[in-house]
Amino acid sequence: MLIKTPFPHEPLPSEITPQQVYLNRRSAIAGLGLAAASPLALAQGAPGGGKLPKLPGARSAVAGALVLDKPTSYADATSYNNFYEFGTDKSDPAERAHTLKTRPWTVSVEGECAKPGRYGIEDLLKLAPMEERIYRLRCVEGWSMVIPWVGYSLAELIKRAEPTGKAKFVEFTTLADRSQMPGLRSGVLDWPYVEALRMDEALHPLALLAFGMYGEVLPNQNGAPLRLVLPWKYGFKSAKSIVKIRFVEKQPVSSWERSAPQEYGFYSNVNPNVPHPRWSQATERRIGEDGLFAKKRATLMFNGYEAQVGQLYAGMDLKKHY
Numbered sequence: 162m163l164i165k166t167p168f169p170h171e172p173l174p175s176e177i178t179p180q181q182v183y184l185n186r187r188s189a190i191a192g193l194g195l196a197a198a199s200p201l202a203l204a205q206g207a208p209g210g211g212k213l214p215k216l217p218g219a220r221s222a223v224a225g226a227l228v229l230d231k232p233t234s235y236a237d238a239t240s241y242n243n244f245y246e247f248g249t250d251k252s253d254p255a256e257r258a259h260t261l262k263t264r265p266w267t268v269s270v271e272g273e274c275a276k277p278g279r280y281g282i283e284d285l286l287k288l289a290p291m292e293e294r295i296y297r298l299r300c301v302e303g304w305s306m307v308i309p310w311v312g313y314s315l316a317e318l319i320k321r322a323e324p325t326g327k328a329k330f331v332e333f334t335t336l337a338d339r340s341q342m343p344g345l346r347s348g349v350l351d352w353p354y355v356e357a358l359r360m361d362e363a364l365h366p367l368a369l370l371a372f373g374m375y376g377e378v379l380p381n382q383n384g385a386p387l388r389l390v391l392p393w394k395y396g397f398k399s400a401k402s403i404v405k406i407r408f409v410e411k412q413p414v415s416s417w418e419r420s421a422p423q424e425y426g427f428y429s430n431v432n433p434n435v436p437h438p439r440w441s442q443a444t445e446r447r448i449g450e451d452g453l454f455a456k457k458r459a460t461l462m463f464n465g466y467e468a469q470v471g472q473l474y475a476g477m478d479l480k481k482h483y
């Protein structure tokens with residue numbers, strides 16, 4: 162794969178303001194007054210598209226689950242995406258993901274666990290009470306969003322599977338169907354897409370199994386019908402359209418780690434002190450904040466969730482375990 166390295170004066174593609182964001186910049190400025198409101202009021206300021214089934218969730222009591230940042234607009238969150246199964250351009254998922262069929266849908270739970278099985282999506286929706294959580298999402302290319310997700314802690318499903326003592330890691334495999342996903346024809350990654358977590362990461366209360374956003378079910382381009390959301394890790398760790406969850410003893414090799422190990426490590430925690438080989442991770446642009454007219458934000462350690470997750474990595478060399 163040919164990777165283009167930008168010159169120092171050349172903006173990254175991720176820093177070029179999408180046309181829709183630029184045209185909506187005045188409405189974004191008008192909404193800044195909501196920044197002092199409560200988390201639920203902020204979420205209500207960014208309603209869903211109104212075309213998908215409703216999926217409400219009660220306010221989460223998990224520490225750190227409701228950030229006070231102004232949510233990204235639904236239009237921006239559903240039109241500027243990374244979902245390479247539908248193409249590598251940010252607009253490709255919204256344009257192409259209508260081909261994804263999310264019913265029927267089953268998720269296989271297997272590996273080192275006492276209770277393996279297959280779950281239909283309707284069974285998973287009833288597995289635990291739905292919660293609304295407002296999380297920051299930071300992508301490795303330098304852009305970020307704030308999204309009100311709907312789902313429940315991944316730990317709810319893990320506990321029901323009863324992992325054995327040999328289960329040290331949890332591996333996630335996503336759908337790879339060429340008839341539905343035109344991006345699979347490219348050689349950008351080895352398909353299917355695979356991600357993984359250490360067991361204590363997967364059991365952390367902030368690790369979310371998400372079924373919706375903005376009070377509605379997930380749009381196809383955002384990972385329908387279920388996906389991970391790991392707010393302290395870069396966005397590519399949050400596997401979309403999951404079809405298999407497997408408990409394993411040895412550390413799996415994730416898709417991006419296999420593709421470019423010099424750039425993407427297993428942990429992929431948001432760390433402004435460890436630059437990507439081709440750009441800095443010290444700052445970010447928040448999508449919807451007037452694009453190039455807004456100053457870059459300083460990126461926070463663990464994406465601002467250090468108080469909640471920092472202890473998971475105590476004593477580790479985070480430059481080595483990137």
